[in-house]
Amino acid sequence: MLALGFGLNAVAGAAVGIPLLGYVLSSFLKPHQLDWVSLGPVEKFPEGKTRLGNYKNPIRRSWDGSTADIPCWVRRIKGNDFQVFAINCAHLGCPVRWFEESKLFMCPCHGGAYYEDGQHAAGPPPRGLFTYEFKIDNGNLMILAGALPTLAQPNA
Amino acid sequence: MKVPIQKLTDLGLGVFNWVDDRLHVKKIWESTAGHHVPQSAGSWFYVFGSATLLCFMLQLVTGIMLALVYVPSADEAYATLEYLTYHQQLGWFLRAMHYWGSDFMVGIMLLHMTQVFLFGAYKYPREITWLSGLALLVCTLGLAFTGQVLRFDEDAYWGLGIGAAIMGRVPFIGQQLVDFMLGGQIIASETLSRFFALHVFVLPGSVIALVSLHLRMVLTKGINEYPVPGMVVRRETYDKEYAAILKKEGVPFFPKAIDKDIITAAFVIGAIVTCALLFGPKGPGGPADPLQIDANPRPDFWFLWIFSVAALMPAEIETFALLVGPAVIGLVLVALPFVNGTGEKSWRRRPMAVIVTILVWISLGMLTYLGVTSPWSPVMNGWSAETTPDAQILNRTPLELQGAITLQYKQCRNCHAIDGLGGERGPALTDVGLRLTKPQLVRQVVQGGGNMPAYGQNLSPSEVEALVHYMISLRPEGIPPARDTTLPRKAKN
Numbered sequence: 001m002l003a004l005g006f007g008l009n010a011v012a013g014a015a016v017g018i019p020l021l022g023y024v025l026s027s028f029l030k031p032h033q034l035d036w037v038s039l040g041p042v043e044k045f046p047e048g049k050t051r052l053g054n055y056k057n058p059i060r061r062s063w064d065g066s067t068a069d070i071p072c073w074v075r076r077i078k079g080n081d082f083q084v085f086a087i088n089c090a091h092l093g094c095p096v097r098w099f100e101e102s103k104l105f106m107c108p109c110h111g112g113a114y115y116e117d118g119q120h121a122a123g124p125p126p127r128g129l130f131t132y133e134f135k136i137d138n139g140n141l142m143i144l145a146g147a148l149p150t151l152a153q154p155n156a
Numbered sequence: 157m158k159v160p161i162q163k164l165t166d167l168g169l170g171v172f173n174w175v176d177d178r179l180h181v182k183k184i185w186e187s188t189a190g191h192h193v194p195q196s197a198g199s200w201f202y203v204f205g206s207a208t209l210l211c212f213m214l215q216l217v218t219g220i221m222l223a224l225v226y227v228p229s230a231d232e233a234y235a236t237l238e239y240l241t242y243h244q245q246l247g248w249f250l251r252a253m254h255y256w257g258s259d260f261m262v263g264i265m266l267l268h269m270t271q272v273f274l275f276g277a278y279k280y281p282r283e284i285t286w287l288s289g290l291a292l293l294v295c296t297l298g299l300a301f302t303g304q305v306l307r308f309d310e311d312a313y314w315g316l317g318i319g320a321a322i323m324g325r326v327p328f329i330g331q332q333l334v335d336f337m338l339g340g341q342i343i344a345s346e347t348l349s350r351f352f353a354l355h356v357f358v359l360p361g362s363v364i365a366l367v368s369l370h371l372r373m374v375l376t377k378g379i380n381e382y383p384v385p386g387m388v389v390r391r392e393t394y395d396k397e398y399a400a401i402l403k404k405e406g407v408p409f410f411p412k413a414i415d416k417d418i419i420t421a422a423f424v425i426g427a428i429v430t431c432a433l434l435f436g437p438k439g440p441g442g443p444a445d446p447l448q449i450d451a452n453p454r455p456d457f458w459f460l461w462i463f464s465v466a467a468l469m470p471a472e473i474e475t476f477a478l479l480v481g482p483a484v485i486g487l488v489l490v491a492l493p494f495v496n497g498t499g500e501k502s503w504r505r506r507p508m509a510v511i512v513t514i515l516v517w518i519s520l521g522m523l524t525y526l527g528v529t530s531p532w533s534p535v536m537n538g539w540s541a542e543t544t545p546d547a548q549i550l551n552r553t554p555l556e557l558q559g560a561i562t563l564q565y566k567q568c569r570n571c572h573a574i575d576g577l578g579g580e581r582g583p584a585l586t587d588v589g590l591r592l593t594k595p596q597l598v599r600q601v602v603q604g605g606g607n608m609p610a611y612g613q614n615l616s617p618s619e620v621e622a623l624v625h626y627m628i629s630l631r632p633e634g635i636p637p638a639r640d641t642t643l644p645r646k647a648k649n
Contacts (some may be wrong), residue, residue, distance in 0.1 A: 062231075064230050071447050092322065094317065094451075102567040102611070108452045109533065111533055115609065121604070148341060152325070152330025152331040
């Protein structure tokens, strides 16, 4: 009888436990989702300049508030040639700031610095700035976005 | 009317006996509060454990109060924090109590741990007491970190980013761990919800369970006797020796040994209230709005040393140290009562333990100090806000003055101070003319190196020329500039 009891409870435990684990660990099962979002018309970004762009995260909840608004640095090199950088420092994710005069991105946390083209210039970051894939669609600058870029997932 | 004292007493006693008959209150009281401890353990060094528990209970009460108003939603958390701080009657006081209570809890817990280590209390037969203490350390630090996240401001937002960036360095499953930590692919509503669940349900529940185990061990294996140099712990004899101590000088914890804990409790509560009244709650800082990119994220006090480590560690070993370092520290602490479970307890006979303790505290202290000053962070408005001292402009040539403007305009002072004004990321430039020759300065500016970006792309040759001339002029009056010692000294003319 006791063995039967254990057996029945093993089944009952699995019936509760497996969905529970599936719920909590869904991030291990779901593939990453990215989507194209618009940063606005290309004309917003003057040639040869780097400007702050922003977009609404493609996957969002109505109770996300301002956390759904993600900034990024848009460098329009010439014509339709762009570079779109994540705001997050490649070191530990702090927001880098662009300095037009010295053509550098500087990080306020641990002093990482990057050149205009996103290459590592100084400090602890192990690589250059994370970049977004981009395309021009109907005169709009589109980027592939939807995840916080980290060293494990460099495509933002 | 005469008060029937005798009748009332009888009634009270009757009620008590009725309850005791069912709940065995007397027996429980005698075996817990009344358990015997060595008289020597009634020492001022033994008050930190109960003081930590006191802080925790205070945190439970103030935390429940805050939860009456706080809304754990990314959209509304900040507004409820502001409401708590500025509108809710005494909300600021509750927030301040919870904040300072947390700081005191971590601090006193570290003192407790230090005392336990120095007094050899982790040795045989108190291994499980030590291990449950370690688990409590992890939970308490977890509570401090998740609490910082619930103060959903810019520090919280970017602090989560830092946590995610560390997770993202884990090989193979880094991305899944990041998503697991954030509850999604970005820092947003589900991130806050899961940190709320951790902070309010999982971690406090774990602490209550672990404290029960911790105290249970104190009851079964007894509180550590005050160590005496020369009294060596041996697995074979210790239990008998401890029983002998209890027999000789054992006193009931209540009321004979608890007095110092009670006095300390009053002082700890007094200190937390004083800090809350004097300094108020922390923040909230700017809202957790990613578009506010001029954030200057800093962790709370007890995590500042990690912030420093992240800035000062060589980049090559950083991932390894961030991921393996905590595991190694954890392993050493877990192994301690097993590899060092016997022998001398008194710190007077354990010089290595004393040295290790001093080194750890000095390191934590210095790293925390550096975290407060964070000299490695560029001063983002150094170029636009700091003045150039008169002495560094007077009597300069037009070329040098042009260089002074270039130095200011190209943000050099975000990292380089002049007369103490500006960043400290790079060396101060106040007397750079004494240290570097003209060719060295040109090379450094154009090519960078030694943690400085190369400015060759961003400076015209004439700008470099002016800048370098100005920097050569930055030296005390009457002292010649640095010269290349491999070249013959120029004849004076």
